[in-house]
Structures are given as C-alpha cells and as structure tokens.
Amino acid sequence: MMQLAAIVILQDSRRSSCPNVEAIVHAAVKQKFEQTFVTAPATLRLFFHDCFIRGCDASIMLAFRNNSAEKDNSDNLSLAGDGFDTVIKAKAAVDKVPQCRNKVSCADILALATRDVVRLTGGPYYRVELGRLDGRTSTKASVRQHLPNPDFRLDQLKSLFASHGLSLTDLIALSGAHTIGFSHCNKFTHRIYNFKSQNRIDPTMNLAYARHLKQECPANVDPRIAVDMDPTTPQKFDKFYYKNLQQGKGLFTSDQSLFTDARSRKIVNLFAADAAAFERAFVAAITKLGRFGIKNGKQGEIRRDCAAVN
Ligand code: HEM
C-alpha cells in the first residue's frame, strides 16, 4: 500500500512538469517500431526483466565497465538491443523539449514505451501510472533466481510470481506477452530432440509443431537463430497464445504447463475464448507489475543517461 500511495502522489507532478510526455514518447516509439518490429517484443520483455529485479527502476539499463550489472547476467544476455534503444531514443526526444529536460525517469519512459508497443501490435491501451525514480544499483548477482526459467512448471512459476504479489491469473495473463516476439533455439531444443520419451519429443507438444520447430532449429543450428514464439500470429498482440496452448503449441514448458495443469487450464480456456477478458487481466497484471519496488526521495534519481548513474 505504501508503494501505491507514493506513485499516486508523484504521478500528477510528473505529468504537470512535462505535460506532453506521453505524446513525445509515443512518437519516438512509433518511429522506432516502423523501422523494426523487434522494438515491440524487446521493449515489453525489458520492462518485465527490469521490474522483477529491484523493481521498476531501469536498473536493467545500467551498464558498467566491468560487466557486473544486471544486463550482464546470462539470463539477460538475450534481451534484444532494440528494447534498450527504444528507451534511449524516447528519452532523447523527451529531453529535447526544454520544459521536460531531466524531468522524466528512464523507468517511467520504459513503462510508457511498453504500453505503446502493446498498443502498436494490436493490444489494449491502458493508463500508465508515473512517478518512478531510477535506481542507482544494478548487480549481476541480484538476477540469480529472480527470473523464471522456460523449463519451470506451474508450481515454480506460481511461487515466483506469488513472491511478487502476483496471482495465478496475473501469471497467465502476463505469460500472454509471448503472443509476440522471438526465442533462440537453445531455449527449447531439449523438448524436441532430447526428451525422455519414445520419440524424444515432449508428449505435451503438438507433433506437427515439433516437426516445424525441428526444421527451424536443426541440430547444431547457429545459436543466433530465433523463432517466432506464437506460430499463428507472431506479430499481433492477441489471444492466439492461449489458442496455441490448447493445441499443444506452447513453445516452452512454462507456456505449455499453463494448459497441461488442470489448475490453470480453465483460465487459459477463458482467455482463448474471450479476448476482452484476456485484455482486462493483462492490463490489471501489468499495472501491478509496474508498481514493483517504486523508489522515492533519496532512493533514486532521474538519470540523465539511462545507461549510467548521474
Ligand atoms: C512466465 C514465465 C516466463 C518465462 C519462463 C519466460 C521466458 C522467456 C524466454 C526463455 C524467452 C526467449 C528469450 C530468447 O531466447 O531470446 C522469452 C521471450 C520473451 N518474453 Fe518471456 N518469459 C516469461 C514471462 C514473460 C513476461 C511476464 C513477459 C512480459 C510481460 C515476457 C515477455 C517476453 C517477450 C516479449 C519475449 C520476446 C523477446 C524478443 O522477441 O526479443 N515474458 N521469455
């Protein structure tokens, strides 16, 4: 509740000090999105990884010369550069307006840019609370055990999300972010090549989908190759993520287990049937996510350069 109070108090001052912040950020994000689609999934994932570690304070963006920051942890090395670049470009656009210079944190710009990429790919539009400050700390070690692993099953996912105050519905709704974007082959190849089953394929995976993935990711594939996470509508923020799960077309164990496990299947079925129900749940959950670990007062600052402490 304390976090909530802080963000509500701050949000009006932030909007009044730079009244056009939303339009400025949106224009910069849209321009970047028109140059490359990756902008959308990269930014959305960056926000998730930022908020899960030390809260939404842009700690994920800090770069240190000795490679000791969050972004250098192996779990973060696959964050696409276009997400960082989106925030840097939007921040530059905000700071070009004299009234706004050094008034909006990198953390708030990342939250706004995330909302904008969800919208640009066909997802819901929602109000973003503002007033986050940027953190001054970022360590590689703090990432350990704080991000979900694609091999997690429902119990592990549930307990990690619950440790952040997120419900089972929040977990399922936020996983819907995998309706857009890419994954490198090594994140799931064991499900199609080395599973302990007769044909070595995870039995919860659709066979035609497994064959398709084998074609995209042959053995010894170049580690830079990535595949669409939603084989049906990879560039649309829609409910097909859930429809795919019903057909065994979840890319990771973490995705597919949401359908395999009877405790979460009902909600998957609901979201697969009702786009509005998914959108409402996604907005509620990402709003909660955006409140994690809000810094105020001396705990934070408005960074001049998103990659460095002032
Ligand atoms: C529930 C547990 C989750 C797990 C285990 C998980 C795991 C992963 C993995 C392994 C990748 C592929 C990375 C790569 O190889 O490049 C990925 C991509 C992605 N994840 Fe998640 N994720 C989870 C939840 C989330 C949430 C909550 C969000 C956002 C709200 C999210 C957004 C994304 C996006 C947008 C991508 C595509 C990134 C790109 O194309 O650059 N994920 N995730």
Ligand SMILES: [Ca+2]
């Ligand atoms: Ca989709």
